[in-house]
Amino acid sequence: MYLRKVLLLVSVFIFSWPLSGISQNDSKREAIYLEGLGSGIIYSFNYDWRFKDQANGLGAKVGLGYTAIDGVRVTTIPFAANYLLGKRKGFLELGLGATVVLLAQTNASAASSDPRFSGSGLIFNGIVGFRRVSSSGFLWRAGFTPFFTGDPAELFVPQISIGYAF
Structure with a gap:
């Protein structure tokens, strides 16, 4: 039930955003x-759009990730503003955003009774990477997501993506 509410909320947000149609x-x-990895922590499905009718320039993204590990449900909702520099098919991607992290216990086992594994939080992050879009629409991305936390071990997380641009 919890996941359905989160999916419904994200779906309403995504589908209520004005879409442009075919350019x-x-x-x-x-x-x-x-x-994979990146701002969705483990993985996320994302929707990305440009604010102007062009492949580069200022845009935004929003996504949803979910996993359950050792009795803990982890739902992530990454969102960011990003800027694509480049022409044609290859772009440098720079951005700033945040990830909403929702943690919930799925059972009351001793391993998951730690209070650190419940609740929600917001983690700020950046985007530094390369995006390639073929003429057929196949898209891949690779780069780093710097998380702005107090833990030096979490400073830079790699990211890799595959998808479709339209």
């Missing part, structure tokens, strides 16, 4: 992709 200049300004 006249064939610029692929919207994308959907699966991101």
